[in-house]
Amino acid sequence: MNRGSSGLAGKGWASLRYAILVFWAIVCVGPLYWIATNSIKSYGDVAKGPRYLPFIDFTPNLDGWRYVLFNERERLVGPFFSSAFDAVTATVLIMLSASMATYALTRFSFFLPGRVLRKFHSEPANNLMWFLIIASRILPPVAILVPVYSIAEWHGLLDTHWLLILIYTGSNLPVAMWLLWPVFGAHASEIEEAAWLDGASHREILFGILLPSILRSVFAASFLVFLLSWNEYLFAQHLASNHAMTLPPWLVSQISAREAQIIAEEDEIVHLSAAIVLMVVPLLLLAGGVQAALKRTISGR
């Protein structure tokens, strides 16, 4: 910041920068605000065009929330806890395996097995393994939907929490590894070497020394993979649409309700808005909570 403003047109440059930032903040926060206000409008106000300021433009009304929280209650509680359970479990599994896998791939050398393969590639195959792990994310999820469906059916896993947890863990593991990789560094730091000489095992070094010293990044990665699991729609919709239904399919089912002409379009907008707020609030609370917790604990890397 200081470096930039000491330039020729220091002041003009700074105001332009702020203008860009403000514009971008509006682009990001605007829709959220719009949805939040929609959720407290009456069905009638929604139909009357754009109105943004509660108490001035329109009178706040809790009909939408009443509908979502009480009329829909029986259909909402299940998906809410399904989403929470699936996302939390997947996040824990992902972070456990991602930290161990990243530790192994950055601290040890792995070679291809067998004499024949070694002839082609005698150097450590760590980079190849990284490539394969990251590449598994390149395939569009739709492409594996049908095979996954068949496999789940054979094993009687359709419409269960464990199926979604398994899918979320598998598909987001590379993301977490990708995020942890640069923070772990390409090889052991002097701190880890000190712990190794002090007699710690690799498990103690990873969980007792390395991870606590990079808590900030661990929380950031956890939050991202939690978010990806929490918001996942495709697999949830097609593989777990009844007993194990999560929030995103439930949200979409609100649209179906209108299509079936159970409710009017204005009602639908209000209901959807309230439901979306309901989905976003836990994420915001979580993000805020993590921030506050990090401020209190020691500062990591």
Add this chain to the structure above:
Amino acid sequence: MSTARTDSNPGVSVSYDKVQKSFGAVRVLEEFNLDVKPGEFLVLLGASGSGKTTALRILSGLETATSGRVRIGDRDVTDILPKYRDISMVFQSYALYPHKTVAENIGFPLKVRGVNSAEMDVAIRESAAQVQLEKLLDRYPRELSGGQRQRVALARAIIRRPSVFLMDEPLSNLDAKLRGHMRAELKHMQQTLGITTIYVTHDQIEAMTLAHRVAILEKGVLQQLAPPAEIYNDPANLFVAQFIGSPPMNIVKGALEGGHFVTQGHKIATPVKGKVASAILGVRPEDCNVTSASKGELKGQVYATELIGDHTLVTLKVNDSFVVVKASKDFTAKLNEAVGVTFAKNSIYLFDAETGLRVR
């Protein structure tokens, strides 16, 4: 200082036996042989890339030798995990655990060995007392000064009473004043504990002041292994002669012809007979004196004078090269004034310019 656990340590020996190390095609350590005596303070001295740190890391077990054996006491530790080698190491960065308090840092080696907490508490207090850290046990590393962090690293190293201390440039992150103080403390601690210590540094002052013996490395080859005084007074080759001493030894190129060193317009009597077509004469700045132009073994012009405090450094131009003389603090001379340089015959060092070896 507590004496409960400072039962005098007899110290153990350490030996490198034909140790070689390559990283890919790069040889960083060539057939390295070294025997460290029990209780000795041995300094590995060299510039960066000389292989000194690699030699230390091979002993610690953080690096494995490409070939050769490493022994601690009568045990061959070449294939033994670091934690079973009975060593502890102090790193240049101190390598403290940032999320652990001073007490937890110091106690960590005992904790991972499953020592019970009451016993550990006593040991932590003792180690902390030895480096004057008793009052800071609840602090975190980030709340400590550089010198205090250094002490925590030391306390963590001594809590286990290892057979061997390994130190990798432990003082180079400290400011000059503190470094001098910590140097004295380190020396005192090593003498008190009597633990065999191998200390890596690029700083010749640390090497000279701390070591019982200094091993000088360059390009992966051991150049000389001797007590500090011998390293200074009797360097084995040109590299050692120029590496030790500040300012470095003066160098004049010429030829050695039966008792005389001959170079452009100079003929200097030497203590060495023999005949070397391409030879180098070395003489330390502190062994030289500036005299009148008519006298002196070398003749030149004053190029610069620098008052350092307790002495003046006079740089002279002799033919195409420079000669530095350490003169008294009230020395004065005009720029380009013609002067002579005198030195005693026995302060001359002669080297073969081809091999760099001493001509004796």
